[in-house]
Amino acid sequence: MKIHRTLLLSVMLAAVSSCSVPRAGGEAIGSRQLRHVVAFRFRPEVTAEQMRRVAEDFRALKGKVPQIIDFEGGPDLDPARRAGKFTHVFIVTVASEKDLAAYGAHPDHRAFSRSADPLLAEVMVVDYWR
Numbered sequence: 001m002k003i004h005r006t007l008l009l010s011v012m013l014a015a016v017s018s019c020s021v022p023r024a025g026g027e028a029i030g031s032r033q034l035r036h037v038v039a040f041r042f043r044p045e046v047t048a049e050q051m052r053r054v055a056e057d058f059r060a061l062k063g064k065v066p067q068i069i070d071f072e073g074g075p076d077l078d079p080a081r082r083a084g085k086f087t088h089v090f091i092v093t094v095a096s097e098k099d100l101a102a103y104g105a106h107p108d109h110r111a112f113s114r115s116a117d118p119l120l121a122e123v124m125v126v127d128y129w130r
Contacts, residue, residue, distance in 0.1 A: 033069060033130050034100055036092040041085060041122040051075065051087065054116045058090055064108040067099035068092055086124065093130075100127065 038058075042051055055074055062071040073090030076082055094100050103109055 033093050034096060035128050035130050036094065036100055036103070037124075037126045037128070038073075038090045038092070039086040039124040040088040040090075040116075040120055042087060042119055043121045044084070046119045050119055054119060055088055055090075057112055057115065061092075061106075061108055061112060065103050065106045067094050067103045067106070069094060086122070 040054070042054075058073075059071060062068045070093040071090065073088065075088050076086075092103065094103055
């Protein structure tokens with residue numbers, strides 16, 4: 001639970017430290033960007049190869065969903081922390097709340113979610129403005 005709280009606290013501090021605010025309608029102002037942070041905890045029976053494939057498929061969305069400005073993330077570097085915990089974290093960057101909604105509704109994102117969901121025990125999502 002400590003890793004979960006630490007990740008959440010880090011994201012919250014990053015969001016609070018941003019001095020800009022979105023304009024009405026959720027559109028970005030200037031160079032501001034919306035960060036969509038996603039953490040995965042896989043089911044115990046999921047193999048390393050299945051985890052790798054999910055991460056690869058998620059990363060491939062950058063070339064398929066036009067609203068994605070940037071994508072980063074991957075597995076935790078410390079295998080000792082992985083057992084039963086969130087093991088992967090990703091940050092999808094979009095320009096606005098409207099783009100985040102379009103990303104979520106995009107057919108390729110929906111297909112990815114359908115393929116990954118059966119392998120996941122838990123997903124944590126936090127969105128914030130940068």
